Amino acid sequence: MNHPLVVEALVKDYRVKGQAAFRAVADISFSVAEGECFGLLGPNGAGKSTSMQCITGFYPPTSGRVTILGHDVHADPRQARNALGVCHQEDTLDTDFTVFDQLVRHASFFGIGEKEAGRKATELLERFDLTAKAGVLVEALSGGMRRRLQVARALIADPKLLVLDEPTTGLDPEARRTLWSIITGFRQTGGAVLLSTHYMDEAERLCDRIAIIHRGRILDCAPPPELICRHIGVSEIDEEIRPGVRWKRPPNLEDVYLKLTGLSLADDESEEAGEEAGDAS
Amino acid sequence: MSGARAIATVWRRYFAVYEKNFWFGIVTTFVEPLLYLVSFGVGVGGLVGALTTEGISLTYRQFVFAGIVGQTMLFQGFFEAAYGGFVRMYYQKVFQAIAVTPVTMSEVLWGELLWDASKATFASTAVVLIGVLAGDFRPFGALIALPFVFAGSLLFAAMGLLTAARSATIDEISYPQFLLIFPMFLFCGVFFPLDQMPTILQGVAWLLPLTPAISVLRSLTLGFPLKPLAVIAVLLWTAILVKTARRAMRDRLVK
Numbered sequence: 147m148n149h150p151l152v153v154e155a156l157v158k159d160y161r162v163k164g165q166a167a168f169r170a171v172a173d174i175s176f177s178v179a180e181g182e183c184f185g186l187l188g189p190n191g192a193g194k195s196t197s198m199q200c201i202t203g204f205y206p207p208t209s210g211r212v213t214i215l216g217h218d219v220h221a222d223p224r225q226a227r228n229a230l231g232v233c234h235q236e237d238t239l240d241t242d243f244t245v246f247d248q249l250v251r252h253a254s255f256f257g258i259g260e261k262e263a264g265r266k267a268t269e270l271l272e273r274f275d276l277t278a279k280a281g282v283l284v285e286a287l288s289g290g291m292r293r294r295l296q297v298a299r300a301l302i303a304d305p306k307l308l309v310l311d312e313p314t315t316g317l318d319p320e321a322r323r324t325l326w327s328i329i330t331g332f333r334q335t336g337g338a339v340l341l342s343t344h345y346m347d348e349a350e351r352l353c354d355r356i357a358i359i360h361r362g363r364i365l366d367c368a369p370p371p372e373l374i375c376r377h378i379g380v381s382e383i384d385e386e387i388r389p390g391v392r393w394k395r396p397p398n399l400e401d402v403y404l405k406l407t408g409l410s411l412a413d414d415e416s417e418e419a420g421e422e423a424g425d426a427s
Numbered sequence: 428m429s430g431a432r433a434i435a436t437v438w439r440r441y442f443a444v445y446e447k448n449f450w451f452g453i454v455t456t457f458v459e460p461l462l463y464l465v466s467f468g469v470g471v472g473g474l475v476g477a478l479t480t481e482g483i484s485l486t487y488r489q490f491v492f493a494g495i496v497g498q499t500m501l502f503q504g505f506f507e508a509a510y511g512g513f514v515r516m517y518y519q520k521v522f523q524a525i526a527v528t529p530v531t532m533s534e535v536l537w538g539e540l541l542w543d544a545s546k547a548t549f550a551s552t553a554v555v556l557i558g559v560l561a562g563d564f565r566p567f568g569a570l571i572a573l574p575f576v577f578a579g580s581l582l583f584a585a586m587g588l589l590t591a592a593r594s595a596t597i598d599e600i601s602y603p604q605f606l607l608i609f610p611m612f613l614f615c616g617v618f619f620p621l622d623q624m625p626t627i628l629q630g631v632a633w634l635l636p637l638t639p640a641i642s643v644l645r646s647l648t649l650g651f652p653l654k655p656l657a658v659i660a661v662l663l664w665t666a667i668l669v670k671t672a673r674r675a676m677r678d679r680l681v682k
Contacts, residue, residue: 238524255528
């Protein structure tokens with residue numbers, strides 16, 4: 147039985163002009179089982195997006211191997227990506243098409259004929275509450291609808307693995323909740339999910355296991371309660387949130403992150419600078 | 428799904444957009460060459476009447492119609508790939524969205540180039556057809572010219588995609604547009620025989636790909652002696668530019 151996703155010793159260097167290569171991903175390994183939701187948690191610049199780009203077969207890795215249901219995504223992208231659905235961090239919807247047509251068009255890249263694609267698109271739009279928008283151009287949709295459509299598009303070819311790169315960034319609380327329930331629905335049908343996020347609550351709520359990623363390395367990987375138990379230990383944190391005001395709360399993943407890296411999730415300046423250098427090359 | 432079929436699905440995406448905006452497609456593809464044909468073929472043609480070049484006498488309309496076939500390849504191929512390609516790569520992120528499906532980046536870029544070349548071929552073929560119907564072109568030669576029209580269209584589409592890949596912003600496309608495309612349009616033999624110009628400028632013109640392309644077109648459609656070197660030059664330019672453009676676009680997107 148092949149896992150929906152196996153990442154083995156993945157390394158990715160970016161060439162930087164006139165400098166030594168920048169190592170964005172430094173030897174990460176993990177696998178995602180059927181029906182599991184696996185989260186990569188870290189601040190901007192930690193190496194999440196680069197890992198995602200290698201996992202979807204878009205960037206070639208410097209070394210290491212990524213297999214989807216046993217097919218190497220770089221050696222055999224056609225087979226491997228047949229079972230893969232991707233929702234990019236940025237909006238990649240095709241603005242030349244209506245909501246309905248772009249699902250049909252996307253299905254064609256999986257070799258699905260128009261008739262069957264039309265049936266699937268109708269069903270997905272129904273499920274994602276977008277039926278009323280089927281005939282309009284993408285430009286007419288709200289941000290939350292666009293993201294929903296992007297996930298719907300990722301599901302058009304019945305993937306076994308869904309890769310979501312920061313799917314709820316910039317969404318309002320209601321749109322986030324809708325998306326969370328969509329992800330849960332997909333998992334109930336046996337689908338595996340790989341999710342990257344820098345939202346604690348999202349990671350804690352959705353993910354069966356979380357890998358904390360920092361400067362391209364996985365510092366620890368376990369179910370969220372286990373991570374908290376292992377690194378924080380206590381059941382309550384007592385801190386001074388404003389002068390003279392103390393607050394007792396249960397420990398969360400942010401505390402774990404802080405403990406592991408000595409940094410808060412909001413700022414990791416050195417890494418962001420590094421990734422920018424990588425992008426500029 | 429084979430590689431060829433994957434490329435075809437990408438091409439089909441472009442054609443679906445074209446089909447959907449049918450009148451937009453018709454207007455943007457066919458109106459411009461028609462305007463040139465009427466303005467230069469009928470207008471200037473009426474004024475100039477006949478001319479003799481390379482020892483062959485013909486009407487100016489015949490001469491300029493063949494030039495406009497080349498100009499149509501140049502403009503339609505370059506602009507669709509440069510501006511359209513930049514928008515698809517940078518704003519719409521179409522390449523990025525398709526290249527994580529079973530279709531690979533290599534196939535996406537083939538689809539893009541073949542579409543750009545197809546659109547330029549549609550327009551140029553219309554000009555060839557009008558040349559034949561007007562009695563200005565040799566029908567058999569015109570038929571043989573069509574595969575060559577596609578090769579030339581691919582050449583200028585590749586030039587456009589290379590431009591898109593190397594432009595940091597959409598405005599930067601103006602540099603090759605004004606410094607390379609417009610000079611080719613005006614000085615590579617579309618409107619007048621090259622021998623009207625000083626020898627040194629003729630030499631420069633022959634270094635640009637539109638000159639050999641138009642030379643071959645005039646040989647096929649009007650019976651000018653065929654210069655084998657011109658055919659080789661066009662095919663070589665096409666091969667080099669296609670390779671360079673694909674690599675440049677891939678390097679821009681895939682780190």
